[in-house]
Amino acid sequence: MKYAISAATGNFGQTAVKNLVDAVGAENVVAIVRNEEKGKQLLPAGIEIRQADYGDEAAVEKALAGVDKLLFISSQPGGAVTRADQHKNVVEAAKNAGVGYVAYTSFPKASESDNWLAADHKLTEKLLKESGLKHSFLRNNWYLENEMTFLAPGPANRLYWANNFAGWAPESEYAAAAVKVLTSDDPKEVYEFSGPKRSYQDLAAALNVATGEAAAKQVSQDEYVKALEGLGLDHDTAAMYAAFQQPIDDGSLTEESSDLEEVLGGLTPLDQAIKELLAK
Secondary structure (H helix, E strand, C coil): CCEEEECCCCHHHHHHHHHHHHHHCHHHEEEEECCHHHHHHHCCCCCEEEECCCCCHHHHHHHCCCCCEEEECCCCCCCCCCHHHHHHHHHHHHHHHCCCEEEEEECCCCCCCCCHHHHHHHHHHHHHHHHCCEEEEEEECCEHHHHHHHHCCCHHHCEECCCCCECCECHHHHHHHHHHHHCCCCCCCEEEECCCCECHHHHHHHHHHHHCCCCCEECCHHHHHHHHHHCCCCHHHHHHHHHCCHHHHCCCCCCCCCHHHHHHCCCCCHHHHHHHHHCC
């Protein structure tokens, strides 16, 4: 059985590759990367590294030759080739290469979400359904790493503007769960991967347990942008960081699923996860 992970040099990909090597052995793992030298530097010895960019369908198809199962890690938006077109290329390449199964990292409730971040994921899920490929959708909620501004030392950082909830969990746990699904004999079609439903006040309480720092304060979105500018960010960058809370505010990340906990057999307590993240 040959397993492949695409976009393997990102943080998620590196963690997934390490977990996969532990699960099936390096000789059964293929890492698909844009930069082969970077892949050799960052990824475990003994695996096969193949070069391909999502923008090049033929290269992706070649990289998938002989692959039985693929962990298809979604790309970042904003490239020279749109993410929608990149993902179309990967689905088509997987189909033409005869890949037996694809696990795709998607967005919470992607098929019904109106959030702008869900659009490309909704399309990709549709393409996979129509392709005839056996597949699973790994609908990942919010990585704890997305909140480094909030978690970093200093009370000036302890601001937020969004109402509602998110299912924060460490990125490493989402990656470990992806590998569990990839190597499963009978995976489900949809996994709503999420930590327990929590608010920013809940996050602050866990931070207080981890570090003794709390006192989170809710402000308006405009006030939040101005606070980030006060920390040295230019306006456009501050506005971009502020926008990261929008999926929380509109309810896109409010989740009651226990899929992540069930697949992993338990989750790291949030205060412990925060402590480990800040120690890196």
